[in-house]
Amino acid sequence: MAVFSAGAKIIKPQGEKPDDFELSISQALLELEMNSELKSQLRELFITGAKEIDVGGNKKAIVIFVPVPQLKAFQKIQVRLVRELEKKFSGKHVVFVAQRRILPKPTRKSRNKSKQKRPRSRTLTAVHDNILEDLVFPSEIVGKRIRIKLDSSRIIKVHLDRSQQTQVEHKTDTFTAVYKKLTGKDVHFEFPEWTL
Secondary structure, three states, X not given: OHHHHHOOOEOOHHHOOOOHHHHHHHHHHHHHHHOOOOHHHHHOOOEOEEEEEEEEOOEEEXXXXXXXXXXXXXXXXXXXXHHHHHHHOOOOEEEEXXXXXXXXXXXXXXXXXOOOOOOHHHOHHHHHHHHHHHHHOOOOEEEEEEEEOXXXXXXXXXXXXXXXXXXXXXXXXXXXXXXXXXXXXXXXXXOOOOOO
């Protein structure tokens, strides 16, 4: 019964088995559902996976993957949920990212079984942009600059909303490390002063 209850909040695609770390996250969510004021919101929600990522300086971050249709519901309670989970996992930063799928670019050679055109939301660019937006929630991205250096390496400068600076400023290194791990792209966060 304990094993079933531990895995109750995680549903893996195509019958994959969740690993111990994912079960521990699932167990933590279940405990929060049992004895916190988030009970009604958490009852319908589940996760599809979780990863632990090194962010440098002996720190680790927890990335929790959620189904895209449930992302909005998770974001409504995300600030409180993250606070509770960070308490449980002794100060590791927790971020929620939707589990999105990238479809390959159709070429002449590809035997495309589906007659449907590839939706714009399944392109690599769209998925990477959306991952970035999920990462920095509850802050908002207000601007982006891509700097291409002489050795043709790219760095994306992301401008975040100053109104949320106090809440997310201490996590920007985590966001950078997680985004690099998930997409392979370098990103740098700033809180610019806008002068009109």
